[in-house]
Amino acid sequence: MQTAKVLTLQKTTQPLKIIAVGDSIIYGFGDPVGGGWIERLRRSWMIPGSLGHALYNLGVRGDGVQQVATRLESEFRLRGELRNRVPDLLILSVGTNDSARLSRSDGRNFTDFNLFCAEIDRLLDQAVQLCPVLFVGMVPVDESKMPFLNCLYYNHADQFCYKEATRLACEARQIPYLDVFSHWQTQGREWCGDRITEDGLHPDVIGYEALLDQVLDWQAFYDQVGGMAAVLA
Numbered sequence: 001m002q003t004a005k006v007l008t009l010q011k012t013t014q015p016l017k018i019i020a021v022g023d024s025i026i027y028g029f030g031d032p033v034g035g036g037w038i039e040r041l042r043r044s045w046m047i048p049g050s051l052g053h054a055l056y057n058l059g060v061r062g063d064g065v066q067q068v069a070t071r072l073e074s075e076f077r078l079r080g081e082l083r084n085r086v087p088d089l090l091i092l093s094v095g096t097n098d099s100a101r102l103s104r105s106d107g108r109n110f111t112d113f114n115l116f117c118a119e120i121d122r123l124l125d126q127a128v129q130l131c132p133v134l135f136v137g138m139v140p141v142d143e144s145k146m147p148f149l150n151c152l153y154y155n156h157a158d159q160f161c162y163k164e165a166t167r168l169a170c171e172a173r174q175i176p177y178l179d180v181f182s183h184w185q186t187q188g189r190e191w192c193g194d195r196i197t198e199d200g201l202h203p204d205v206i207g208y209e210a211l212l213d214q215v216l217d218w219q220a221f222y223d224q225v226g227g228m229a230a231v232l233a
Contacts (some may be wrong), residue, residue, distance in 0.1 A: 015045075016065040016084075016225060019079045021068055022093035025139065025211075026059025026156050030202030036090075037203075037212040051226055058086075064111050069123040076130050089224055090127055093136040095120070096201075097130050099162040101153040105146070109158065117165050134220060136162050137180040139211065140192055145200025154201060156185075176220030183214060211218035 020026050020038045028036015034043075042055040058075050060067065080086045098111035111119070127133045141154040147152060163181045170177035184192050195207030203211055215221050 005170045015054060016088040017054050017080065018057075018089045018091065018225070019058055019075060019087045020091040020093070021058045021072060021075055022091075022136075023059060023068075023097055023187045024061040024202060025096070025136075026057060026091075026093050027061055028059070028208065029061055030199075031205050031208040034208060037208045037215065040208065040212050043217075053225060057217075059093075060173040062097055063094060065094050065116060065119040065123055066111070068092070068094045069119060069126060069233060072123065072126055073130065087131055090131050090133045091136060092123070092127060092133060093138070094123075095162050095166050096138040096141075096154070096159065099138075099154060100148070100156040100166045101155070101158065103151055103153075105153045105155070107153065110152070113165070116162060117169070118168050120166050124169055124175060128173055132175065132224060133175045135166065135175055135177045136211075136215060137166065137178055139196070139203055139207070140181050140184050142193055142196045142200035145196075145198065148199060148201050151202060176218075178215065178218050178220070180211065180214060186207070 024030075026036070026038055028034075028039050030036075031039075034040040034126060036057075036059075038055065038057045038059065042057065045051055045053045045055060056079050057080075076087060076090065095116075098109065098116050101107040102110060109116075119120045124133070138159060140156055140228045143155055146153045146155070159181060163179070167179060184195070195203055195210055197204045199206075
């Protein structure tokens with residue numbers, strides 16, 4: 001495999017332009033209070049005295065890795081501002097939808113695993129050519145609530161395989177990867193259950209709060225965007 005170019009964000013005192021691209025976890029579905037972890041972060045950067053970064057939510061419900069890869073560069077090219085014609089940082093989060101099994105619990109995956117591995121390689125190779133990248137991993141589903149929409153069966157075993165493939169692909173390209181899945185699972189079933197909506201797939205209000213807290217505690221995130229200058233509401 002050809003070694004991908006890894007871009008490093010230059011430290012700056014100027015507000016950054018950041019795009020977050022992915023699926024419904026980027027979009028924030030399931031959080032009617034704060035709009036998800038990206039929206040909560042965006043609002044915090046609008047408070048007087050905050051870092052003032054501009055953050056664009058480009059999450060699309062139902063997207064898999066192929067859909068994100070298809071729209072990535074056009075989303076990137078259209079999100080510059082003023083003198084900075086392209087964004088400074090890209091946050092990616094995708095893979096949960098690819099892991100779903102169709103129609104029954106032992107059905108085929110929405111995206112075949114081998115195809116997923118090839119597509120995540122393609123996505124990451126594309127991303128690191130654009131700007132510095134951070135990857136936020138998937139949250140564990142509530143298996144007892146499956147199927148989702150009466151036809152999609154998500155399970156932890158498949159999620160683990162798809163997130164590990166993503167984590168290793170990120171590691172190979174020196175892209176920081178936040179392993180949300182493993183962190184949540186160590187907290188126990190009851191803890192996770194309290195942070196997932198009734199659909200079994202999306203975080204709820206306190207789930208997105210927990211996800212944002214984990215991102216803010218992530219050293220790689222701090223290194224890229226700096227500390228929080230304002231207290232989150």
